[in-house]
Amino acid sequence: MSTQTDSVQDNIDMNIYNELIAKDSDYWSFKEDTKRQKSHVYFNYPAMMVPAMQSELISCIVKNVSNIKTVLDPFVGSGTVMAECMYHGLSFQGLDINPLAILLCKAKKGPFYEKAIKNKIDSLNSKIDSDDKLSIDVSFVNRDKWFTKEVLQSLSRIRRAILDENMLWARRFFWVAFGETIRQSSNSRTSTFKLHIRSKEDIDSREIDVIGKFKSILRNNYEHFCLHKSDLNDANELSKGSYKHQIKLHLGDSAKKIPCMNGKKIDLIISSPPYGDNHTTVTYGQFSYLPLQFIPTKDIDNKIPQDVLNITTYIDKLSLGGSTSKDINRKVCKELFDISPTLKRIIADLSVEHKDKTYKVINFYEDLRNSLKNCLSVLRKDGYMVWTVGNRNVGGISIPLDKILQEILEHYGSKLVLKLDRDICNKRMASRNKNTKTMTKEEILIMRKVV
Numbered sequence: 001m002s003t004q005t006d007s008v009q010d011n012i013d014m015n016i017y018n019e020l021i022a023k024d025s026d027y028w029s030f031k032e033d034t035k036r037q038k039s040h041v042y043f044n045y046p047a048m049m050v051p052a053m054q055s056e057l058i059s060c061i062v063k064n065v066s067n068i069k070t071v072l073d074p075f076v077g078s079g080t081v082m083a084e085c086m087y088h089g090l091s092f093q094g095l096d097i098n099p100l101a102i103l104l105c106k107a108k109k110g111p112f113y114e115k116a117i118k119n120k121i122d123s124l125n126s127k128i129d130s131d132d133k134l135s136i137d138v139s140f141v142n143r144d145k146w147f148t149k150e151v152l153q154s155l156s157r158i159r160r161a162i163l164d165e166n167m168l169w170a171r172r173f174f175w176v177a178f179g180e181t182i183r184q185s186s187n188s189r190t191s192t193f194k195l196h197i198r199s200k201e202d203i204d205s206r207e208i209d210v211i212g213k214f215k216s217i218l219r220n221n222y223e224h225f226c227l228h229k230s231d232l233n234d235a236n237e238l239s240k241g242s243y244k245h246q247i248k249l250h251l252g253d254s255a256k257k258i259p260c261m262n263g264k265k266i267d268l269i270i271s272s273p274p275y276g277d278n279h280t281t282v283t284y285g286q287f288s289y290l291p292l293q294f295i296p297t298k299d300i301d302n303k304i305p306q307d308v309l310n311i312t313t314y315i316d317k318l319s320l321g322g323s324t325s326k327d328i329n330r331k332v333c334k335e336l337f338d339i340s341p342t343l344k345r346i347i348a349d350l351s352v353e354h355k356d357k358t359y360k361v362i363n364f365y366e367d368l369r370n371s372l373k374n375c376l377s378v379l380r381k382d383g384y385m386v387w388t389v390g391n392r393n394v395g396g397i398s399i400p401l402d403k404i405l406q407e408i409l410e411h412y413g414s415k416l417v418l419k420l421d422r423d424i425c426n427k428r429m430a431s432r433n434k435n436t437k438t439m440t441k442e443e444i445l446i447m448r449k450v451v
């Protein structure tokens, strides 16, 4: 039986629907809005979301739904959603399995002491310039494969100067620019997210001014730090240089546990999960491996396992669908197929010629189902969700993540409010990856938890 409250909620859904559907898929592509700004430029993380699009979706929901105060991103990545939530004055909770993602978010959340950071940058640069030691301060497996001796000496100079800074918030800001410098100066190709060594000729002929590169990235990040701060100031969201609302960031697996925020339920979830297991889509872990060898883990989080640093594939194995086990529990499989007829059909199709590929897909969706269940357990009734997803190919078959995600969420008591699609034209995907190269569209699902 429908109640008056149901009809109020249905009206809110209808308002959101009407407001968003009025703009066509061309609009949502944000073709003109390709230049990243503010904290979104700090680090070139893979598959970053489009800030303007997330901002518009947040504005629409905040305007139409009363009392939206807290947002969760269970796959927080480099914090695109987080930064946009800050401009809307929302409290925020983010989780990621990748320590580098947590570092990026911690650096973006402030504090915003503009004069202090400027002085600290000047002092950091002088320390780097006056250090003439040639020692190499880090050691890890295959270090000399991934870096030349000269690059390691310069990176060590920068690292010593950063370690000399006594404020953690400033060190984090510096580590982010340092991380980007490491990525650009290593012997791994930048055309792929995987660790992939350059040719010997390429390595021998490259001339890398590591210190110049670091200073230039840091200068650029500082300029965008000031813009980030200025926008937060204009929105009246800063108090004595710090963001007024709470931001909590957890290094963790959203398929295992998502904490409540101060014991209270979340009002809104906005996220973009990985589109498939990391090994065959975007290897966030391999991408982060080299920077994490140089950045002291205690400056990121004190719970980082040592294995993260020892094995290049460790983070990717921990991520959604990362297990390589072929030992799928029949009961789990049946449950998943009952929940998602689309997944059942896809696995049947895939089994015809690619039985070996079905395990990975099932492992991924079982982990995703657990994450979604955990998300719903911390979301308040009538809380909203915005999921941005893309459909990848496996063995030539398109896997409709949008439909499967919708079926899982509906099974656990949610309702689809609206689905939008957009062309991907300014998102940094793995263009050389055979599984994602045909991915040109993204779907945005707006859903509401109804029970």
Ligand SMILES: C[S@@+](CC[C@H](N)C(=O)[O-])C[C@H]1O[C@@H](n2cnc3c(N)ncnc32)[C@H](O)[C@@H]1O
Pocket (backbone or CB within 6 Å): 047, 048, 049, 073, 074, 075, 076, 077, 078, 079, 080, 081, 082, 095, 096, 097, 098, 101, 252, 253, 254, 255, 270, 271, 272, 273, 274, 284, 318, 319, 320
């Ligand atoms: C597409 S990115 C997220 C983009 C992000 N929402 C933003 O605002 O830019 C996907 C992220 O999911 C993370 N991830 C993968 N498996 C995870 C898991 N089991 N728990 C938490 N995070 C995970 C990856 O490390 C990656 O950073």
